[in-house]
Amino acid sequence: MKPAPSFSLVARVLHWLMAVMILSMLFIGVFMASSLGPGYHRLVSLHRPLGIAILVLALLRLTYRLRHAPPPLPSDLLAVLKLAAKGSHILLYALMVALPLVGWGMLSAGGYPIPLWGNGVLLPPILPHNPAVWSWLRSVHTVLAFTLFGLVLAHIGAALFHGLIRRDGVLESMTGRKTPL
Amino acid sequence: MAAKSRGSSGSALRWLGVAAAPAALALGFLWAGGWLSPHRVTQNRLMGELHDAGSYGHGFRRAHSKGVCVTGRFDASGAAASLSKAAIFHEQSVPVVGRFALGAGQPYVTDNPATVRSMALRFMPADAPEWRAAMNDPPVLPLRDAQDASDFFSSQRIDPATGKPDPARAKAFGAAHPWLQAAAEKNAHRVITSGFADDTYHSLDSFLLVGETGTKTAVRWAMVPVQPVAPADAEAGGRDYLFQRLIADIHDHPLQWHMVLTVAGPQDAINDPSQIWAQDDRTIDAGTLTLNAVESEDGGPCNGLTFDPLILPPGIVASDDPILQLRSGAYMRSFSLRSGEKRGPSAITPAMTQAPAAESEKKS
Numbered sequence: 190m191k192p193a194p195s196f197s198l199v200a201r202v203l204h205w206l207m208a209v210m211i212l213s214m215l216f217i218g219v220f221m222a223s224s225l226g227p228g229y230h231r232l233v234s235l236h237r238p239l240g241i242a243i244l245v246l247a248l249l250r251l252t253y254r255l256r257h258a259p260p261p262l263p264s265d266l267l268a269v270l271k272l273a274a275k276g277s278h279i280l281l282y283a284l285m286v287a288l289p290l291v292g293w294g295m296l297s298a299g300g301y302p303i304p305l306w307g308n309g310v311l312l313p314p315i316l317p318h319n320p321a322v323w324s325w326l327r328s329v330h331t332v333l334a335f336t337l338f339g340l341v342l343a344h345i346g347a348a349l350f351h352g353l354i355r356r357d358g359v360l361e362s363m364t365g366r367k368t369p370l
Numbered sequence: 371m372a373a374k375s376r377g378s379s380g381s382a383l384r385w386l387g388v389a390a391a392p393a394a395l396a397l398g399f400l401w402a403g404g405w406l407s408p409h410r411v412t413q414n415r416l417m418g419e420l421h422d423a424g425s426y427g428h429g430f431r432r433a434h435s436k437g438v439c440v441t442g443r444f445d446a447s448g449a450a451a452s453l454s455k456a457a458i459f460h461e462q463s464v465p466v467v468g469r470f471a472l473g474a475g476q477p478y479v480t481d482n483p484a485t486v487r488s489m490a491l492r493f494m495p496a497d498a499p500e501w502r503a504a505m506n507d508p509p510v511l512p513l514r515d516a517q518d519a520s521d522f523f524s525s526q527r528i529d530p531a532t533g534k535p536d537p538a539r540a541k542a543f544g545a546a547h548p549w550l551q552a553a554a555e556k557n558a559h560r561v562i563t564s565g566f567a568d569d570t571y572h573s574l575d576s577f578l579l580v581g582e583t584g585t586k587t588a589v590r591w592a593m594v595p596v597q598p599v600a601p602a603d604a605e606a607g608g609r610d611y612l613f614q615r616l617i618a619d620i621h622d623h624p625l626q627w628h629m630v631l632t633v634a635g636p637q638d639a640i641n642d643p644s645q646i647w648a649q650d651d652r653t654i655d656a657g658t659l660t661l662n663a664v665e666s667e668d669g670g671p672c673n674g675l676t677f678d679p680l681i682l683p684p685g686i687v688a689s690d691d692p693i694l695q696l697r698s699g700a701y702m703r704s705f706s707l708r709s710g711e712k713r714g715p716s717a718i719t720p721a722m723t724q725a726p727a728a729e730s731e732k733k734s
């Protein structure tokens with residue numbers, strides 16, 4: 190019995206670290222954007238650096254991914270499902286990069302100072318001051334965040350489908366438990 | 371399909387496992403966004419309440435909708451330098467962009483001296499992060515937290531029959547919020563001055579000044595006019611007369627205010643803007659604001675931004691006053707809504723803010 194090939198340790202650590210960060214960000218995001226309560230400012234102040242950290246990690250992760258091919262999907266998986274897996278992964282990567290960039294860009298266009306840490310360390314603006322662009326990107330941030338959340342739900346459903354229904358070693362390739370095929 | 375081909379392994383329980391995790395997350399997400407808690411005071415709900423209380427919208431600020439831009443500078447006195455490391459308390463000639471406004475949510479409202487007047491400022495030191503401050507002229511805020519604010523604005527809902535808020539609702543709000551009575555009475559008995567130039571504007575909320583060594587000092591502040599104070603005229607003027615007077619004043623001579631900090635005494639409530647502070651608190655004249663130019667919002671420098679009171683430089687931090695949190699969230703939401711809408715001209719047009727001399731030059 191040959192153990193199923195796994196994602197490398199680096200890939201797995203990045204995947205799980207970022208999974209926790211991104212899910213936290215999605216929950217912090219919807220909570221704060223509806224909130225007027227005592228934690229509002231603290232959450233926004235956490236949302237910015239955490240989002241920028243995701244941007245940096247996503248870029249590192251993409252660079253790493255382009256040099257290290259992932260283990261192949263099971264050969265008996267339907268071609269459409271393979272395509273769906275591939276497409277959704279590309280979209281997940283795209284959103285991990287786009288969402289923080291939109292967040293940063295919208296605050297730039299809104300003429301906001303963008304504190305990264307405390308109120309002394311600021312990010313430079315990446316877009317010129319333009320209130321109409323600010324408003325548009327603020328909506329784009331919501332739409333992309335909700336898309337990402339929907340995709341993550343489908344992704345988790347698919348991972349559990351592999352793990353519990355098909356039991357084909359795909360989930361284990363990411364959790365790192367080497368199970369016999 | 372894949373599951374069926376594997377026979378017994380596709381049991382209902384396993385499928386439940388597959389569905390449960392995403393479903394639980396989705397529920398949590400809905401809860402976090404407030405969709406499952408209709409009583410939570412959310413940003414959208416507050417915007418709705420402002421709208422129902424007569425806020426005009428259509429590209430204008432959801433509150434303080436009628437205003438003009440001003441520019442000038444701030445010169446620190448140095449007297450607050452030991453309390454805060456913020457550049458503003460140390461430097462001279464810090465550029466300032468500001469906005470005077472009426473507190474109402476209607477951009478074409480007729481000027482009335484009894485309407486709340488406001489001064490908003492953006493301090494932009496060359497070598498340090500900026501500071502934004504928005505101040506009102508009543509001396510104390512008869513609201514304690516987000517729930518109070520939501521209750522208040524819903525009590526101001528416009529009755530379609532009269533086109534005005536129902537006085538019975540306003541009364542019911544007062545009766546249900548006895549802790550706000552002292553503040554409401556203080557505001558009802560405030561001195562109403564003749565215009566924007568001789569008015570005093572209050573931070574209302576408390577902030578903490580942070581010194582070089584990390585010392586924290588709770589303060590409120592007021593912009594106190596250098597201009598002599600006159601009581602409001604018995605008879606009101608035309609639709610824009612308060613703004614016209616301000617424009618004429620600035621063209622005539624620079625307008626000045628002292629920024630007077632009030633340091634919290636041991637009995638003063640830091641986390642509740644509805645509490646009046648002791649009368650014998652230490653005050654510090656932190657510097658002088660000089661405003662020497664006025665422009666319409668249309669094309670002016672004060673419209674494409676929001677004076678979020680939590681845009682603070684190093685040396686000033688928010689206190690645990692809950693109204694500050696509410697304002698920060700509400701201003702961002704108002705700013706994003708209005709920036710995406712088609713907007714008519716401001717009541718105070720560029721033609722109105724021109725210097726009289728410039729106009730006569732053009733004519734000649």
Ligand code: HEM
Pocket residue numbers: 211214215216217218219220221222223233236237239240241243244285288289290291292293296303330331334335337699702703
């Ligand atoms: C992966 C990264 C990010 C995720 C998953 C994320 C997610 C979210 C979500 C779900 C919301 C709430 C949207 C709504 O309900 O309308 C939100 C709002 C927001 N995000 Fe992000 N975001 C990310 C990165 C950033 C970054 C890098 C910044 C800024 C530098 C940022 C700034 C904001 C701001 C200012 C809001 C609006 C808060 C409010 O309306 O009160 N985000 N984000």
Ligand code: HEM
Pocket residue numbers: 204207208209211212254259260262274278279281282341344345348349359360361362363364
């Ligand atoms: C915010 C949350 C998450 C994000 C953004 C995310 C993102 C990704 C991405 C981009 C990949 C593709 C890796 C590659 O081929 O380069 C991946 C793979 C994978 N993820 Fe996630 N993930 C998240 C959460 C989860 C969770 C909670 C699970 C488990 C329940 C999971 C299980 C897996 C598995 C099993 C794979 C391997 C799929 C394959 O071999 O093609 N992920 N994930």
Ligand code: HEM
Pocket residue numbers: 416430431432433434437469470471488489490504505506511513519572573574575675676677693696697700701704705708
């Ligand atoms: C307590 C409930 C309050 C609510 C719901 C509220 C709401 C708002 C909103 C929605 C705006 C428009 C923001 C924009 O679109 O840029 C605004 C502007 C303003 N608020 Fe408040 N506010 C509150 C309290 C206060 C307090 C306590 C002060 C003063 C100390 C204040 C001073 C101002 C000023 C000066 C402006 C106008 C800023 C400008 O000229 O652009 N507000 N407020």
